[in-house]
Amino acid sequence: MNDLKQATQRKVSFLATMKAVFWSFLGIRKKNDYEQDAAHLNPVHVIIAGIIGALIFIFVLVLVVKSVVAK
Numbered sequence: 332m333n334d335l336k337q338a339t340q341r342k343v344s345f346l347a348t349m350k351a352v353f354w355s356f357l358g359i360r361k362k363n364d365y366e367q368d369a370a371h372l373n374p375v376h377v378i379i380a381g382i383i384g385a386l387i388f389i390f391v392l393v394l395v396v397k398s399v400v401a402k
Contacts, residue, residue: 343371352380356388
């Protein structure tokens with residue numbers, strides 16, 4: 332029952348999760364933000380946001396490499 336209570340308390344939007352993952356990708360996180368986010372973020376949203384962030388990162392790298400090699 333305690334797990335159900337904790338799951339219902341995690342009410343952070345997917346956009347807020349994307350923001351937290353974005354700042355984590357850049358390595359710019361405050362200790363207070365991390366502790367607060369860790370208590371409220373939905374783990375499934377974090378995994379999905381991480382995968383989306385990684386795909387965007389790879390796509391941008393491929394575009395940069397193609398543009399540099401093409402010149």
